[in-house]
Amino acid sequence: MKIFLDTADVPTIKKHFASGLIDGVTTNPTLIMKSGRDPEDVYQELVDLGIPDISMEVVGDTVTMAAEGARLVKKFGKDKTTIKVPCTPDGLWVCKQLSKDLIKVNVTLIFSQAQAILAAKAGAKYVSPFVGRVDDNSFGGLCLVKDIAKVFREHMVRTEVLAASLRGVRDVGRAFEYGGDIVTMPPGVFEKMYKHILTDQGLELFDKDWKEVQSHTQ
Numbered sequence: 001m002k003i004f005l006d007t008a009d010v011p012t013i014k015k016h017f018a019s020g021l022i023d024g025v026t027t028n029p030t031l032i033m034k035s036g037r038d039p040e041d042v043y044q045e046l047v048d049l050g051i052p053d054i055s056m057e058v059v060g061d062t063v064t065m066a067a068e069g070a071r072l073v074k075k076f077g078k079d080k081t082t083i084k085v086p087c088t089p090d091g092l093w094v095c096k097q098l099s100k101d102l103i104k105v106n107v108t109l110i111f112s113q114a115q116a117i118l119a120a121k122a123g124a125k126y127v128s129p130f131v132g133r134v135d136d137n138s139f140g141g142l143c144l145v146k147d148i149a150k151v152f153r154e155h156m157v158r159t160e161v162l163a164a165s166l167r168g169v170r171d172v173g174r175a176f177e178y179g180g181d182i183v184t185m186p187p188g189v190f191e192k193m194y195k196h197i198l199t200d201q202g203l204e205l206f207d208k209d210w211k212e213v214q215s216h217t218q
Contacts, residue, residue: 024053099123149179
């Protein structure tokens with residue numbers, strides 16, 4: 001099981017990566033640019049932090065995406081760079097070309113089992129079914145994760161299922177239960193994974209008991 005953060009906020013990533021529980025980051029260059037930053041400056045900071053897997057999105061036609069993906073890999077390193085492409089005919093063509101050079105590709109915007117199969121055939125390292133967006137359209141996002149994981153398992157496909165667009169802690173647990181290999185989530189969801197009301201109550205009881213023990217030994 002791997003946990004990725006879906007953000008490009010470097011201070012937040014740094015804080016949570018220090019926990020030893022984060023395995024990678026998925027980024028959105030559009031959101032980075034809206035924040036006033038250059039995406040490649042952010043990528044470099046994440047590389048310098050030691051983030052082991054960084055999904056970097058490319059856009060454009062086939063030639064542009066393929067060239068940009070190869071350039072990013074050359075600049076930031078094949079071991080840490082994953083190129084993110086959409087599940088379109090152009091995106092899958094780029095995935096096929098990059099995967100021939102052993103470049104990791106994350107095919108995103110997956111909304112059906114059929115799309116995931118095409119992405120796996122194109123050599124994707126990861127497929128990213130969008131759980132929340134599927135739910136928004138009145139069919140089960142987590143069931144999609146389950147269906148993809150099942151067909152990959154039955155056909156011994158090496159492509160990993162990266163459940164994306166998760167909106168709550170319950171989705172995280174279910175995504176893994178249904179066979180997902182990786183989940184990516186906003187930092188707020190990751191932070192909530194630590195919390196449970198019974199844990200809080202237990203800590204209060206431990207503190208109370210400890211104070212009573214201390215009062216008796218003084």
